[in-house]
Amino acid sequence: MFDSASKLSYPLIWTWIPHILLGFGIIFLIRKWAGNYLRQLFFASTYNKMLGTYHVTCRELKRQHFDSMKNQPSTDPVLRKKGALRILEIGPGPGYNFEFYPPNSELTVVEVNPFFEDQFFKKQADHPHIKMDRFVVGSAEDMKDVPDNSIDIVVSTMVLCSVGTVEGALKEIHRVLAPGGKYYYWEHILEGEYWWVRMIQHIASHRLCPYQFVFAGCKLNRKSDEIIKRNRVGFSHIDQQRFRTPQKGGFQAILIFHSSHLKGIATK
Numbered sequence: 071m072f073d074s075a076s077k078l079s080y081p082l083i084w085t086w087i088p089h090i091l092l093g094f095g096i097i098f099l100i101r102k103w104a105g106n107y108l109r110q111l112f113f114a115s116t117y118n119k120m121l122g123t124y125h126v127t128c129r130e131l132k133r134q135h136f137d138s139m140k141n142q143p144s145t146d147p148v149l150r151k152k153g154a155l156r157i158l159e160i161g162p163g164p165g166y167n168f169e170f171y172p173p174n175s176e177l178t179v180v181e182v183n184p185f186f187e188d189q190f191f192k193k194q195a196d197h198p199h200i201k202m203d204r205f206v207v208g209s210a211e212d213m214k215d216v217p218d219n220s221i222d223i224v225v226s227t228m229v230l231c232s233v234g235t236v237e238g239a240l241k242e243i244h245r246v247l248a249p250g251g252k253y254y255y256w257e258h259i260l261e262g263e264y265w266w267v268r269m270i271q272h273i274a275s276h277r278l279c280p281y282q283f284v285f286a287g288c289k290l291n292r293k294s295d296e297i298i299k300r301n302r303v304g305f306s307h308i309d310q311q312r313f314r315t316p317q318k319g320g321f322q323a324i325l326i327f328h329s330s331h332l333k334g335i336a337t338k
């Protein structure tokens with residue numbers, strides 16, 4: 071019985087092999103040619119479902135963090151007269167931060183994922199107190215469209231986890247800030263307390279882990295706190311704190327892998 075079954079299965083396996091190879095080949099080609107496109111499309115289409123609750127939970131904490139922005143005088147005399155600021159946000163996604171910006175602010179954004187543009191402008195329509203300057207599709211590590219010393223405030227929330235290198239983004243942020251300008255950041259970072267969370271963060275951050283497709287290259291194990299503190303770009307003052315975002319039960323407990331956070335203000 072066993073012999074005849076195994077004799078039968080050998081020729082069958084040989085007929086499967088070309089199909090299996092073809093399947094792998096197609097997956098490889100899709101990844102190579104359309105991987106980034108599909109990843110960005112998927113991320114932008116599912117972002118609100120995946121992180122909507124996070125934004126509700128953190129809303130008041132973020133409001134407090136951004137509150138001091140209103141005391142910053144613009145270095146542009148015309149804007150200063152109007153009590154307005156020139157703000158650059160990197161990686162705004164669908165635009166959850168509009169509500170934290172002082173009235174009359176002029177906003178430029180640099181966003182690598184073009185599929186967020188429609189959602190962003192829809193949200194902007196609900197915040198007419200913000201004047202949109204430009205939506206640049208590009209990367210924070212190379213903001214050649216933004217002149218040196220031209221920005222009063224740079225903002226990033228949960229972006230340093232995804233940029234090519236944190237150092238490259240910081241160099242550009244420092245370049246575009248006017249002297250005395252401020253960089254407000256709110257980022258998730260490598261877990262400090264629980265070793266098992268750290269271990270899963272390292273696994274999820276490997277480029278072959280499916281999490282990298284679903285969350286468009288978000289690295290859960292970034293040590294942005296240490297990199298900013300090293301201050302290779304030369305901020306004159308850095309004020310930052312680690313904290314944990316509020317935790318909830320049920321399915322949302324999964325946010326433990328994402329709950330170790332950093333907030334800070336760096337001054338040029």
Ligand SMILES: C[S@@+](CC[C@H](N)C(=O)[O-])C[C@H]1O[C@@H](n2cnc3c(N)ncnc32)[C@H](O)[C@@H]1O
Nearest residue numbers: 161162163181182183209210227228229232233
């Ligand atoms: C987790 S989302 C955060 C979105 C938004 N800041 C928020 O708090 O809801 C990360 C965002 O950063 C963008 N991003 C990733 N890498 C980037 C880069 N190198 N330059 C600019 N934006 C980038 C992504 O496209 C995405 O919109």
